Structure formats: structure tokens, C-alpha cells
Amino acid sequence: ILNVEQSPQSLHVQEGDSTNFTCSFPSSNFYALHWYRWETAKSPEALFVMTLNGDEKKKGRISATLNTKEGYSYLYIKGSQPEDSATYLCAFPPHNFNKFYFGSGTKLNVKP
Amino acid sequence: DVKVTQSSRYLVKRTGEKVFLECVQDMDHENMFWYRQDPGLGLRLIYFSYDVKMKEKGDIPEGYSVSREKKERFSLILESASTNQTSMYLCASSLSRSWETQYFGPGTRLLVL
Numbered sequence: 001i002l003n004v005e006q007s008p009q010s011l012h013v014q015e016g017d018s019t020n021f022t023c024s025f026p027s028s029n030f031y032a033l034h035w036y037r038w039e040t041a042k043s044p045e046a047l048f049v050m051t052l053n054g055d056e057k058k059k060g061r062i063s064a065t066l067n068t069k070e071g072y073s074y075l076y077i078k079g080s081q082p083e084d085s086a087t088y089l090c091a092f093p094p095h096n097f098n099k100f101y102f103g104s105g106t107k108l109n110v111k112p
Numbered sequence: 113d114v115k116v117t118q119s120s121r122y123l124v125k126r127t128g129e130k131v132f133l134e135c136v137q138d139m140d141h142e143n144m145f146w147y148r149q150d151p152g153l154g155l156r157l158i159y160f161s162y163d164v165k166m167k168e169k170g171d172i173p174e175g176y177s178v179s180r181e182k183k184e185r186f187s188l189i190l191e192s193a194s195t196n197q198t199s200m201y202l203c204a205s206s207l208s209r210s211w212e213t214q215y216f217g218p219g220t221r222l223l224v225l
Contacts, residue, residue, distance in 0.1 A: 031211045034213065041218070049212075089155070093211040098160070099145070099160060100157070102147075103154050104152060
């Protein structure tokens with residue numbers, strides 16, 4: 001079992017604050033890194049798939065960066081809104097493994 | 113859009129009962145997965161299947177079995193439910209290659225009394 005770690009476990013911010021969280025994964029055997037958003041009572045929803053070192057992806061106010069050499073990815077949310085409240089999961093499918101390893105998630109709560 | 117549906121959102125069962133959780137996807141995906149999610153832990157893989165009638169154990173298969181008789185349907189079976197199987201169960205599917213995006217169902221919250 002591979003270790004995928006996310007920090008912090010939870011985060012409480014005010015509406016309008018910008019925030020970021022981290023996903024750490026084994027730097028060897030890298031293939032891709034996925035970010036998902038999981039809102040309460042809904043299905044986890046794919047945000048980004050990142051494959052190249054130095055990759056930066058953006059979707060509205062949310063962006064992510066990737067460093068495969070040191071084994072981490074950051075997710076940034078600019079100007080958080082209450083609708084951003086969710087658990088953010090990262091997932092690591094190592095090369096030659098037919099499965100994902102998930103982090104335990106960062107639970108974000110944005111207060112109006 | 114990919115749609116993954118699960119047979120129940122909430123389920124209450126008694127210890128020792130046989131429990132069936134059903135998952136259906138409508139996008140002709142090759143791969144299907146069953147996970148459980150518990151507080152403070154990431155999604156943990158129970159079983160997955162990469163083709164009809166094919167299955168592979170994930171990281172926590174004990175106490176579970178699966179069935180994939182048709183491409184679109186993947187069932188998780190708790191042969192004799194126990195209280196430590198109280199959890200959120202999520203089904204997912206993906207197209208073919210191992211690194212591709214997985215699409216999730218809404219989850220089944222199972223309580224075993």
C-alpha cells in the first residue's frame with residue numbers, strides 16, 4: 001500500500017479568503033495525479049488530472065500545480081466561496097498498478 | 113456525461129445478514145471499482161474489475177466478494193455483515209487505462225446493527 005498524504009485535514013476560512021492545500025505522494029513510479037472535489041451528499045467529481053512535472057491546471061478560481069520530482073501537488077482556491085465547501089481528495093495511480101491510492105482528503109468549510 | 117448509479121443511498125442491516133450493493137454505469141467503461149470510506153481515512157479499495165467476470169482484490173477484500181456478470185454492472189456482496197462493515201461505500205468506473213479518471217456514484221451509507 002502506497003502512502004498518499006494530504007494536509008491539512010480540515011480548513012475553515014471566510015468567504016473571500018484564498019487558500020491552498022497539499023497532496024504528497026511517492027515520487028518514484030509516477031504516472032498521474034488526480035484531484036477530486038466531494039461535496040456532501042454528492043458523488044466525488046473529477047477536478048484535474050496532472051501528468052507532467054511542472055504542470056499547472058486551472059478551472060475557474062481553482063488551480064493546481066505538480067512537482068513529480070519531490071512528490072507533491074498543491075491545490076489553490078482564490079477568493080473562496082461557500083459553494084467551494086467540500087472535501088478535496090487527491091489520488092495517485094502508480095505506473096503499472098491498476099488502481100488509485102487516495103489521500104484522506106482536506107475538508108474545506110467556507111463561512112459566508 | 114458518465115452516470116454511475118448505486119442501488120441505495122442508505123441501508124440498515126443486521127449482523128449476519130447477506131448484503132448486496134449494486135452499481136451500474138452507462139458509459140461502456142471497462143474498469144469498475146468498489147471503495148469504502150471511513151472518517152480520517154482515504155478511500156480504500158475493496159475490489160475492482162477490468163472486464164466481465166474478471167475481478168481483483170484491492171487492499172481490504174476480507175469479508176467481501178464481488179460479481180460482474182455484465183459490463184455495466186458490478187455488485188459488492190457482504191457475505192455475513194458485521195458491525196465493522198458500517199461505512200460509506202462508493203462505486204466508480206473508468207474507461208480502460210489504469211491512470212484514467214474514475215467516475216463515482218453517490219455512495220451507499222451502510223449501517224450494520
